[in-house]
Amino acid sequence: MANPTGWKPSMEAEAAARTFDVGAGGATRGIAYEEKLLFERGSAGGRSGVSLPAPSGRADPRDELPAELLRAEIAELPALGELEVVRHFTRLSAWNHGIDTGFYPLGSCTMKYNPKSSEALARLPGFANAHPLLPAELAQGSLELMYQLERALSEISGFPATTLTPAAGAQGELTGVMMIRAYHVARGNPRKKVLIPDTAHGTNPATCALNGYEVVQLASGADGRLHPETVRAAMDEDVAAIMITNPNTLGIFESHIAEIAAVVHAKGGLVYGDGANLNALLGVARPGDMGFDVMQFNLHKTFATPHGGGGPGSGPVAVSENLIPFLPLPQVVKEGEHYRLVTEDRERPQSIGKVREFHGNFGMFVRALALIREYGPEGLRATGQLAVLNANYVRARLKDVYDLPYETDSLHEVVFTDKALKPTGVTTMDVAKRLIDHGFHPPTVYFPLVVHGALMIEPTETETKETLDRFVDGMRQVAEQAKTDPEGVKAAPLKSVRARLDEVRAARKPILRWRPGMKVE
Amino acid sequence: MANPTGWKPSMEAEAAARTFDVGAGGATRGIAYEEKLLFERGSAGGRSGVSLPAPSGRADPRDELPAELLRAEIAELPALGELEVVRHFTRLSAWNHGIDTGFYPLGSCTMKYNPKSSEALARLPGFANAHPLLPAELAQGSLELMYQLERALSEISGFPATTLTPAAGAQGELTGVMMIRAYHVARGNPRKKVLIPDTAHGTNPATCALNGYEVVQLASGADGRLHPETVRAAMDEDVAAIMITNPNTLGIFESHIAEIAAVVHAKGGLVYGDGANLNALLGVARPGDMGFDVMQFNLHKTFATPHGGGGPGSGPVAVSENLIPFLPLPQVVKEGEHYRLVTEDRERPQSIGKVREFHGNFGMFVRALALIREYGPEGLRATGQLAVLNANYVRARLKDVYDLPYETDSLHEVVFTDKALKPTGVTTMDVAKRLIDHGFHPPTVYFPLVVHGALMIEPTETETKETLDRFVDGMRQVAEQAKTDPEGVKAAPLKSVRARLDEVRAARKPILRWRPGMKVE
Amino acid sequence: MRYHPHTEDEIHEMLQVAGARSLDDLFRSIPEPLRLKRLLQVPPALDEIALFAEMRRLAGKNQTEHPPFIGAGAYPHHVPPVVDQLLLRGELFTAYTPYQPEVSQGTLQALFEWQTFVCLLTGMEVANASMYDGASATAEAALMAARLTGRKKLVVSAAVHPEYRRVLATYLASTGDEVVTVPFGADGRTDLGALARVVDGDTAAVVMGYPNFLGVVEPLGEAAALARKAGALSIAVTAEAVAFGMLKGPGELGVDVAVGTFQSFGNSLGYGGPAPGFFATSQQNIRQMPGRLCGATVDKQGRRGFVLTLSTREQHIRREKATSNICTNAGLAALASTIHLALLGRRGLADLARLNYERARLLRDAMKRAGFGLAFSGPTFNEMAFEVGDAEAVVARLARKGVAAGVPLGRFFPGEPRLRGALLCVATELHTPELIELFARDVRN
Amino acid sequence: MRYHPHTEDEIHEMLQVAGARSLDDLFRSIPEPLRLKRLLQVPPALDEIALFAEMRRLAGKNQTEHPPFIGAGAYPHHVPPVVDQLLLRGELFTAYTPYQPEVSQGTLQALFEWQTFVCLLTGMEVANASMYDGASATAEAALMAARLTGRKKLVVSAAVHPEYRRVLATYLASTGDEVVTVPFGADGRTDLGALARVVDGDTAAVVMGYPNFLGVVEPLGEAAALARKAGALSIAVTAEAVAFGMLKGPGELGVDVAVGTFQSFGNSLGYGGPAPGFFATSQQNIRQMPGRLCGATVDKQGRRGFVLTLSTREQHIRREKATSNICTNAGLAALASTIHLALLGRRGLADLARLNYERARLLRDAMKRAGFGLAFSGPTFNEMAFEVGDAEAVVARLARKGVAAGVPLGRFFPGEPRLRGALLCVATELHTPELIELFARDVRN
Numbered sequence A, B: 001m002a003n004p005t006g007w008k009p010s011m012e013a014e015a016a017a018r019t020f021d022v023g024a025g026g027a028t029r030g031i032a033y034e035e036k037l038l039f040e041r042g043s044a045g046g047r048s049g050v051s052l053p054a055p056s057g058r059a060d061p062r063d064e065l066p067a068e069l070l071r072a073e074i075a076e077l078p079a080l081g082e083l084e085v086v087r088h089f090t091r092l093s094a095w096n097h098g099i100d101t102g103f104y105p106l107g108s109c110t111m112k113y114n115p116k117s118s119e120a121l122a123r124l125p126g127f128a129n130a131h132p133l134l135p136a137e138l139a140q141g142s143l144e145l146m147y148q149l150e151r152a153l154s155e156i157s158g159f160p161a162t163t164l165t166p167a168a169g170a171q172g173e174l175t176g177v178m179m180i181r182a183y184h185v186a187r188g189n190p191r192k193k194v195l196i197p198d199t200a201h202g203t204n205p206a207t208c209a210l211n212g213y214e215v216v217q218l219a220s221g222a223d224g225r226l227h228p229e230t231v232r233a234a235m236d237e238d239v240a241a242i243m244i245t246n247p248n249t250l251g252i253f254e255s256h257i258a259e260i261a262a263v264v265h266a267k268g269g270l271v272y273g274d275g276a277n278l279n280a281l282l283g284v285a286r287p288g289d290m291g292f293d294v295m296q297f298n299l300h301k302t303f304a305t306p307h308g309g310g311g312p313g314s315g316p317v318a319v320s321e322n323l324i325p326f327l328p329l330p331q332v333v334k335e336g337e338h339y340r341l342v343t344e345d346r347e348r349p350q351s352i353g354k355v356r357e358f359h360g361n362f363g364m365f366v367r368a369l370a371l372i373r374e375y376g377p378e379g380l381r382a383t384g385q386l387a388v389l390n391a392n393y394v395r396a397r398l399k400d401v402y403d404l405p406y407e408t409d410s411l412h413e414v415v416f417t418d419k420a421l422k423p424t425g426v427t428t429m430d431v432a433k434r435l436i437d438h439g440f441h442p443p444t445v446y447f448p449l450v451v452h453g454a455l456m457i458e459p460t461e462t463e464t465k466e467t468l469d470r471f472v473d474g475m476r477q478v479a480e481q482a483k484t485d486p487e488g489v490k491a492a493p494l495k496s497v498r499a500r501l502d503e504v505r506a507a508r509k510p511i512l513r514w515r516p517g518m519k520v521e
Numbered sequence C, D: 001m002r003y004h005p006h007t008e009d010e011i012h013e014m015l016q017v018a019g020a021r022s023l024d025d026l027f028r029s030i031p032e033p034l035r036l037k038r039l040l041q042v043p044p045a046l047d048e049i050a051l052f053a054e055m056r057r058l059a060g061k062n063q064t065e066h067p068p069f070i071g072a073g074a075y076p077h078h079v080p081p082v083v084d085q086l087l088l089r090g091e092l093f094t095a096y097t098p099y100q101p102e103v104s105q106g107t108l109q110a111l112f113e114w115q116t117f118v119c120l121l122t123g124m125e126v127a128n129a130s131m132y133d134g135a136s137a138t139a140e141a142a143l144m145a146a147r148l149t150g151r152k153k154l155v156v157s158a159a160v161h162p163e164y165r166r167v168l169a170t171y172l173a174s175t176g177d178e179v180v181t182v183p184f185g186a187d188g189r190t191d192l193g194a195l196a197r198v199v200d201g202d203t204a205a206v207v208m209g210y211p212n213f214l215g216v217v218e219p220l221g222e223a224a225a226l227a228r229k230a231g232a233l234s235i236a237v238t239a240e241a242v243a244f245g246m247l248k249g250p251g252e253l254g255v256d257v258a259v260g261t262f263q264s265f266g267n268s269l270g271y272g273g274p275a276p277g278f279f280a281t282s283q284q285n286i287r288q289m290p291g292r293l294c295g296a297t298v299d300k301q302g303r304r305g306f307v308l309t310l311s312t313r314e315q316h317i318r319r320e321k322a323t324s325n326i327c328t329n330a331g332l333a334a335l336a337s338t339i340h341l342a343l344l345g346r347r348g349l350a351d352l353a354r355l356n357y358e359r360a361r362l363l364r365d366a367m368k369r370a371g372f373g374l375a376f377s378g379p380t381f382n383e384m385a386f387e388v389g390d391a392e393a394v395v396a397r398l399a400r401k402g403v404a405a406g407v408p409l410g411r412f413f414p415g416e417p418r419l420r421g422a423l424l425c426v427a428t429e430l431h432t433p434e435l436i437e438l439f440a441r442d443v444r445n
Ligand SMILES: Cc1ncc(COP(=O)(O)O)c(C=O)c1O
Pocket: A108, A109, A168, A169, A170, A171, A201, A203, A204, A245, A249, A274, A276, A277, A298, A313, A314, A315, D326, D327, D328
């Protein structure tokens, strides 16, 4: 009956007595549960967690389907009851930090509160049970909702039209650049290059490559901004477009945007706006008014649809007049009081076509429209204002302790570095991990790439001053601890169910799925 | 920036490195969050977590309501946004062990799985939005459901009729004893006493006292059963009834029940069945066939409605023919295809009246009927059988390590004691607390009172053999540790967010609510 | 079988370990003649899809499209969806009474918060962890008053919710306590003169509604003073707790016990239950209170934590000497109220009360325009009785349109022909101005 | 304001700390002319009650009472309510991509389980953490094949879902890759002869549906062998993954890449999204796979844990050299599938597939009795096309009854008059025998 881990209870008692420090964000330790993989629970017997009508056994698949295509039960699948499945995911969930658990200032990701009412709305049977190919007469509610959302997003971004269909920000980028390409092709030459500042998110260059464009990276200036002369120097008639994130990933407004756009337009190029940071501008300024020709939204950022552990997102794309003919399909149109989807190329001969099956992530449309309707004009503007206020407050309260690589004004997020900690040997990664012990999700780290050791903090407007104050305390305590006890910081995290994980090993010997008998130790 | 708790990070690192033992039920340690009381968060400003239409401010309450009755805002109420409230309860929930977290063998409480489908069903708008005083024409669905449930419960218990209205088991008892009293009153004499075995749950004597009956406690025999001679000796014409739990709280079937009932009936008394343990008998035997005149159900036990951190329950009461006239109101009746509530005394002049406002905990009726419909006859019988199998399996696997006070057959639960641990100084309470570190909810302790140091284990039918095996391992490890490291056991629990709490202090200086400035330390 | 995780092999193996030859053999301690020799005659098992179809059929037979204009003890309010999502966290809704505090701090802290909310809203000093409902809470309050005073006469206003009064009568049937009912006047308030006449040295308590069943706000302070003078306790009964966002708590008016339901906070109508009864009183009465109590204490390491306390009052310790027989209470319903109140907060509660008050004024005005005056002249909160002629006929007529019009007071006061025309109606934040307009017109034709 | 927790005082204080005179002043870095001088012209704010009323109005305009008889890439299935309750646990649904594995083990282990489920069902060696949808997964598979083979010709069966083919075409428009479409025969199977004629040394991949868009089960092994012989990859596309409960996984048939959607597991129809695309292939291709990958490793103390791995393929590291631009994927939808598959398990999946198969046979027989034969003679799973005369007219007629009858194949193959009468219909566990009977009769008159 000895414990196989070699651990002794008396050690545990002693240890427990000593480990109830409470982090700035409230973190302490409590019970968590180790949980095997579903597949490690065995698949004995015919246990199942579902309740289905019993198959009659009358129609025999062997009569119709070729024997070589028929499979027996899949032996490795689990055999669990509903309670076991409930416990499994309940326990797993406790290993996660979500917005609902605590502060989640993951820069560039706009981790704002996900309204629970939106979840209820997206699950209304009329929405949840609607087949995407329902005859339009049976889907007028969905269509009207899409129409309303399209109108609202166009107004919010300052463009005349928007496609809702892309499945995430990056697919929105892809769609946008496809339209740019189609635009140039229509003018006889797709062109070759896209200009992208060095602060850009990785999806921007990756998107261009997918479209067959060569990426020309532009250096941003010492103030963290892209300068018109830089663009002018790179701009020629081979350049299809420039992709600009505004505010950029440093949280800095590209204040030369109008001039840059003019430079690009003058040579026949188009200006793509990565709208991932739109939260900063909501109700305050509109990309469509700044010279952009096209931009994507990230509804899962700006419009609070849940991030879901990695997705799904939704990446509508707004365009200026000149790109409207190239919008992908489908498009919702209103004819009298009736709504209808335009799905066929023959109605939109210049359309780039379809980028996603059916119409897009409709479930996210419901949530985004719900938020827009709940906020109204004043609420949307307050969203932008308070998002920026929160970031600036954190910036002001931390800049004496953490290095601020750019003195330029911040909008919705602020980027610090680990430079001031250099003498202690504590790095950005260490700070991030130590914040976990305080009860915070770490900021985005080592991005944007132009900043060495970046710590990118985006609080969003849904956080209280109280939470920000606690986070500031935590950040300051970590900086302090870096001086007095750097090893303590480097040992972090200590409270989570797992200590730092060996990422090198994971990549060197990739184990990407369970197999019978799998051992990872 | 020093940590006010005096705790040092290096200690923490060291401690964390040592405390990852994993309990038999999977328990380890992970992040938990300290969380202030809602009221300690301050109530600055007008922050609120709800979204309501703004009051127009037109109708002034001062015009109509007496000034001395009007209150200003309640200053001590919190002022939190929705996200803060979500985090608060999300964090609090993580301090709890529920059935969904892990094994919960709390004897006498039948902690079986609460189907999630039932939650969805109880929330169907037609049920959730029905006002209890809706005209019958508008509430036919609720009424039919109640009628169906009443029929099913009557059949399951073997009685001709059932009232659904009592709000919990204890109120069911109260209702049952009221009917017994009314029955005797109708015969000219309410009588004075009720016989109750010493194994009975505390609600039984408390119920009798509320009804003005004197309680006569009967000793159960060395085999854990009540014997007819004991009853015969106590029975006289002053005895209104006997209250018997069958199987009793030792998990033992009162096999003399028929004879006991005959003894009581012979002297004009009635036999009350505490149906809290009905799970053992589902589909296998029926109280109505054993000589009982009346029994309560605990839908939150036998029929899997959620225990909810203490309730709500639902305690329908089934009766034999002779008690039907005394059933409380309302009663559902079916007239042709139409359902109707009988609510008025004039239709049921002998009724004891109402015991609860409206009709009972309807939400629990939906869940209970859903379970009955999902199981059907075979499923209900299997429930009883497997509940008993699970208990007997645990019994067989632990009886060499823990003292079994009664060798008599167990049904759905088994009672052990701490006698075998005596030499180690480890008590039932210590075992219970140490099980927490293993990842299990402790069994019921120190009940029934007739057993010294009782550990009452009721696994229920929804637990797998695998879970029972782990629990057995945990119990055995604790017994082993009691020998090798009794202090380690007595120090438990070590993993939970709180160590053992000072209950004496709580009772000596009761602090039952927050007040501004409250300090408990 | 659904929810039964046992495989055939496991059953076999477990039977062997348990020393039984078969599942039937496990029941050998049940004498043969007492066993059921057939299957239960309940309908056959349904799979989940069929179950949902059947339950949807039943739910669909209820007509609940519009918020009812009925209050009368159960109030239609908007429950923010976030309440339910938190409530459904398994750690909370699948736990039971927190007997083991170290693994129940979530439930316990929430209970402590509930008790505090009840105290803050009622203005009382202490509250318990919930009651079954408002009616039994009222009965338990009366019993407590009888215990505390050693007296046997309960004086109850006729304007206390009739169902509460019926439950009180049922509870008292076996105790020999006597109930004296005091009438209400044309203003819908309890007749204080009559009250003064019956309250005497034998009186254990005076029970008043606040607001009362007629929707009228009682002169609670005066009634409490009257009771106090006679050495009796005063008990205030509140079914529409949203009123506490506008009206002083009974505790501030000198009342000794405040009871009722917090259904309005976080709990749907649900055809009448569950909903959390509350019970609040002054510090000095705590050892006579019914039900569970959650208290603050510290753990071995000096950290604050919560436990169930003062259990020497309770059935599991004191058995027949217990202050009540309550075991399971209305925990989850109380948690729903706690979450909703946490969301409302200081301003939200005041706004909600104000909004209810305003909507009721819209209703009053719309009904007036439709030709229907008030049945009582006393001050009201969100509920009021209108003179509509034949109230039963109006209800029946509107039911045919699928509208739940209110409750005819005559049903509860059959002895009072003056109430035949009185229709008790409520208006809350769910009743939009348009809906109210429509309703008044519907009542007219 | 809803969801904005700031009080006026706090705003004031924070502005001071931030060194700004006003909220507007925070935006001084935005040149004056670029600022919006007016409020956005979106509809005014709604409170939660009004919001629900408006959204219910919209949802109510959809007619979805009966399960549709439409499949065609999105399948009506029963999602056990427990799936949603677990999915809505805030720790899971409000987290993002697990960049910080120590506080994301819940998401990560679930992803590892998802990847394993995809492998087990498809019979492939490795799978990624999800794709946007089946269509873009197909396009990404084609791109991967082009990268791996260095070839530019994609041979696609005409019986691959037309929307997938359109998306593929869009994705390939700018890469210079060429798409060659191979027709299907009267049995609804891809014409293998034609396939053999076009597959050659320039072919990067052969793309086949499984089951295909016509509901027909393709001779996948033969197509894969054909591709292999030419040094091309084979790609199998599956939109109805329940079929994997009955049909061998593409991996078992020699296919190189399996893609499609797991919408059928755990995800409602939701008017078409979100649903989790899947992408599975053989071990040797992992460094060319698109999307996130979750891998097992150990922590500092030797305990097993999970991380995102092989990120050197990805946009955030490799930028323009990345294997795809995917960042946000379909995590939560994949989790829903994972939970549903965990519930189904070995027997449940087989039963579900069998049940779907049987219901489709009931549909076939009912339609036959109603006078409608099959449009294709090839073997099917739960979907099949019927000859109904004028399919568009049938759909329009049934829509007027609120019934979603299926999709006219002619819409997707306008060039093929032989398909004018073909109506593609599905039957799943949601279509009870009674409903199927009724439907067949409705189609007739
Ligand atoms: C600046 C920026 N651009 C683009 C993206 C890509 O958006 P998505 O993840 O929705 O594809 C992100 C998301 O992380 C981003 O932060």
